[in-house]
Amino acid sequence: MKLIERYIFRKAGIATLAILLSLAGVVWIVQALGKIDIITAKGQSLQSYFMATTLVIPMLFLAVIPVALLLGTVATVNAMNSNSELVVINASGASNRVVLKPFLVLALICSLFTGFVGHFVIAWSLTSLKSYKREMAADLVSILVKEGDFTEVEKGLTIHIARRLPDGRLGGILISDDRTPEQQQVFLAREGALSRTGTEAILYLHDGEILQKDLSDNSSSVIRYDSYAFDLDTLSAKDNTSFKRRPKERSTPELLFPDPDDSFYKRQPELYTSEIHQRFSEMLWPFAYVMVILAFCGQARSSRQGYGSAIASGMILLMALRGAAFSAASSIKANETMAVYLYVIPIAAMAYASYYLYQNRQIGVPRRLQPVLERASLRGEAWLKAQNDRYLAWRRKVAGVAS
Numbered sequence: 001m002k003l004i005e006r007y008i009f010r011k012a013g014i015a016t017l018a019i020l021l022s023l024a025g026v027v028w029i030v031q032a033l034g035k036i037d038i039i040t041a042k043g044q045s046l047q048s049y050f051m052a053t054t055l056v057i058p059m060l061f062l063a064v065i066p067v068a069l070l071l072g073t074v075a076t077v078n079a080m081n082s083n084s085e086l087v088v089i090n091a092s093g094a095s096n097r098v099v100l101k102p103f104l105v106l107a108l109i110c111s112l113f114t115g116f117v118g119h120f121v122i123a124w125s126l127t128s129l130k131s132y133k134r135e136m137a138a139d140l141v142s143i144l145v146k147e148g149d150f151t152e153v154e155k156g157l158t159i160h161i162a163r164r165l166p167d168g169r170l171g172g173i174l175i176s177d178d179r180t181p182e183q184q185q186v187f188l189a190r191e192g193a194l195s196r197t198g199t200e201a202i203l204y205l206h207d208g209e210i211l212q213k214d215l216s217d218n219s220s221s222v223i224r225y226d227s228y229a230f231d232l233d234t235l236s237a238k239d240n241t242s243f244k245r246r247p248k249e250r251s252t253p254e255l256l257f258p259d260p261d262d263s264f265y266k267r268q269p270e271l272y273t274s275e276i277h278q279r280f281s282e283m284l285w286p287f288a289y290v291m292v293i294l295a296f297c298g299q300a301r302s303s304r305q306g307y308g309s310a311i312a313s314g315m316i317l318l319m320a321l322r323g324a325a326f327s328a329a330s331s332i333k334a335n336e337t338m339a340v341y342l343y344v345i346p347i348a349a350m351a352y353a354s355y356y357l358y359q360n361r362q363i364g365v366p367r368r369l370q371p372v373l374e375r376a377s378l379r380g381e382a383w384l385k386a387q388n389d390r391y392l393a394w395r396r397k398v399a400g401v402a403s
Contacts, residue, residue, distance in 0.1 A: 009102035016072030055129040107286040119252040247275040274332040281342035288346040295353035
């Protein structure tokens with residue numbers, strides 16, 4: 001690339017990366033706060049909490065990469081126009097291709113990264129997350145340290161610990177076991193102790209009763225005991241790896257060549273088709289974002305010529321196209337022919353923008369819409385300035401500095 005192209009690429013790359021990390025960080029914090037019950041309600045460790053929240057990061061990147069590229073492109077082009085850099089480029093006789101090339105290279109990088117994450121990484125992360133959640137659910141030792149709650153360990157089995165005694169013993173234990181269709185059992189104990197050695201976990205119950213009810217003849221019995229060993233390993237001995245995986249949890253080669261005997265594929269093959277098309281079509285959007293924005297505001301334009309309205313028009317058009325693509329993706333389950341629109345919409349956007357870029361022209365904003373967009377842009381800028389002034393005033397007040 002030429003010197004000016006490398007300069008534009010560096011500015012756009014830094015802006016896109018900064019926005020990407022910022023958006024991913026904000027979304028991750030929201031996700032992490034939503035999963036705080038892993039510690040508070042399920043008694044898991046900080047390691048389990050961070051592992052469960054970290055495995056969703058690939059999905060966050062897939063969602064925010066195109067948005068980060070769009071905002072990075074807008075920020076870079078707007079800064080170049082404000083600093084009169086676009087004026088210098090246009091005055092030198094250079095065409096739109098000088099500005100377009102570095103953005104297309106950046107879009108290619110984002111597209112390849114999006115494809116790698118969508119085709120392979122997300123499948124691995126979702127599968128690992130599901131397996132890790134099953135391991136946490138099977139960790140009954142962490143469940144038993146949560147006192148005062150009725151915890152449903154699995155369907156038909158509920159454990160309640162009334163209190164934890166100072167010496168580590170458990171007081172007031174109730175275990176309701178309805179897992180056997182022909183029999184119901186309730187274990188009561190005045191106290192108990194949890195013992196774990198290696199891979200074995202046993203709950204020793206002391207001074208209690210077992211209430212049994214035979215559902216075949218509705219007969220009941222009560223068994224008193226001084227000591228009883230309740231084996232917890234029978235609950236966690238299930239094979240946590242043999243769970244059914246949804247299409248989103250499968251890599252693209254697995255979707256392209258599914259197992260014909262797979263029950264999920266037999267029941268809903270359209271979900272496989274929809275997932276494949278969404279993954280491949282997602283790689284087209286970085287190019288569509290870049291080309292449409294540059295077609296609207298890739299050349300120098302003063303504020304009187306409606307530069308803000310041009311940016312707003314380009315983003316509104318992209319949001320409308322993106323909404324149409326989401327609608328087409330949701331319609332594939334009912335009609336597989338709708339999959340073609342996942343490719344037609346971004347390709348049509350690129351073709352529309354390419355015409356203006358090739359002609360070295362900008363897409364004009366309709367005269368009737370330009371005042372409306374300008375007013376909306378000015379109101380937005382005024383609102384952001386007011387919020388910034390309030391924030392600065394609050395900082396001065398906290399610091400005790402007179403304004």
